[in-house]
Amino acid sequence: ETLRTVAAARNLRVGAAVNDRALETDNGYRDKLKYEFNSVTPENAMKWGNVEPEPGVHTWAKADAVVSFAQENNQMVRGHTLVWHGGLPTWVSDGSLSDQELRAALQRHVETTVKRYAGRVAVWDVVNEVLAEDGTLRQSIWLRRLGPGYIADAFRWARAADPSAKLYINDYNAEWNNPKRAGLYNLVRDLRAQGVPIDGVGFQTHAMIKESASEPLPLTQLRSTLQLFAGLGVDVAVTELDVRLKLPVDESRLAAQGEVYRRAAEACLAVARCVSLTMWSLTDRYSWVPSSVPGWGAAHPLDENLAKKPAYLRLRSGL
Numbered sequence: 512e513t514l515r516t517v518a519a520a521r522n523l524r525v526g527a528a529v530n531d532r533a534l535e536t537d538n539g540y541r542d543k544l545k546y547e548f549n550s551v552t553p554e555n556a557m558k559w560g561n562v563e564p565e566p567g568v569h570t571w572a573k574a575d576a577v578v579s580f581a582q583e584n585n586q587m588v589r590g591h592t593l594v595w596h597g598g599l600p601t602w603v604s605d606g607s608l609s610d611q612e613l614r615a616a617l618q619r620h621v622e623t624t625v626k627r628y629a630g631r632v633a634v635w636d637v638v639n640e641v642l643a644e645d646g647t648l649r650q651s652i653w654l655r656r657l658g659p660g661y662i663a664d665a666f667r668w669a670r671a672a673d674p675s676a677k678l679y680i681n682d683y684n685a686e687w688n689n690p691k692r693a694g695l696y697n698l699v700r701d702l703r704a705q706g707v708p709i710d711g712v713g714f715q716t717h718a719m720i721k722e723s724a725s726e727p728l729p730l731t732q733l734r735s736t737l738q739l740f741a742g743l744g745v746d747v748a749v750t751e752l753d754v755r756l757k758l759p760v761d762e763s764r765l766a767a768q769g770e771v772y773r774r775a776a777e778a779c780l781a782v783a784r785c786v787s788l789t790m791w792s793l794t795d796r797y798s799w800v801p802s803s804v805p806g807w808g809a810a811h812p813l814d815e816n817l818a819k820k821p822a823y824l825r826l827r828s829g830l
């Protein structure tokens with residue numbers, strides 16, 4: 512049994528972020544991706560800086576490779592991400608465009624990208640990380656230059672470009688930070704009330720096992736959070752699950768990590784509108800964690816040799 516077969520029986524999409532270098536070069540990795548998952552998310556390949564490094568110059572090869580792989584293996588694609596403060600090309604982030612030009616560039620980016628993959632990308636993270644920790648809108652280039660209407664605009668542009676794609680807002684820390692959860696909840700509620708085409712809310716769920724064994728394990732509120740948002744009439748998803756450990760790895764930390772993966776699976780399964788559960792890497796061999804959070808790592812279900820960790824086994828048993 513794989514994650515994929517178990518999840519399919521539950522009518523759930525289980526996914527992984529795809530590292531584009533690994534997809535090209537690592538057969539063992541490709542096999543795991545193919546057999547263990549029925550959904551994939553390009554980890555970086557669809558970010559604006561990667562698909563349009565110079566204005567009007569598109570480089571789709573890496574994004575196309577993820578989409579082709581998914582089609583060959585009968586997997587869903589979660590497109591990630593159209594509007595974000597990170598991953599921008601320099602010509603967008605360097606402040607050289609006027610407000611009007613910036614808005615036009617964003618609209619063109621959303622339309623071009625969504626149209627290109629219409630029918631092949633089933634779900635889009637339309638806006639990513641638009642909230643601050645206190646629940647107000649993040650002071651990003653988009654808010655400062657375009658005003659708060661950029662969020663509704665982005666959803667409308669995406670809907671027009673592919674009416675069949677499911678459109679999500681995606682963020683982190685709303686799983687446990689009350690002000691951010693409230694801000695996200697109110698934002699989604701208000702957007703829906705205004706008729707903005709938003710179909711789902713993605714919870715990144717980047718979790719960690721604290722150093723001291725006496726700290727309670729995270730994700731105690733994941734289930735109730737998913738349920739709360741489902742009450743707004745939208746789908747919900749766990750979009751970037753990982754559970755980092757303070758290095759070095761030891762058995763008790765691996766066991767605790769396994770328990771957190773199991774919790775995530777159970778939380779999603781307990782909520783009827785939780786449609787997918789995606790890991791932000793399937794393996795410690797390729798991981799954003801050690802370089803982003805020095806001293807931490809080993810955050811994923813498979814180890815550096817692609818062997819199953821307790822996290823994998825507990826995750827599968829939770830599904």
Ligand code: XIL
Pocket residue numbers: 554555639715751799
């Ligand atoms: C990260 C990737 O994993 C890294 O490889 C890249 O250098 C930076 O972005 N939230 C998100 C993801 O929505 O896009 C981020 O991905 C991780 C945090």
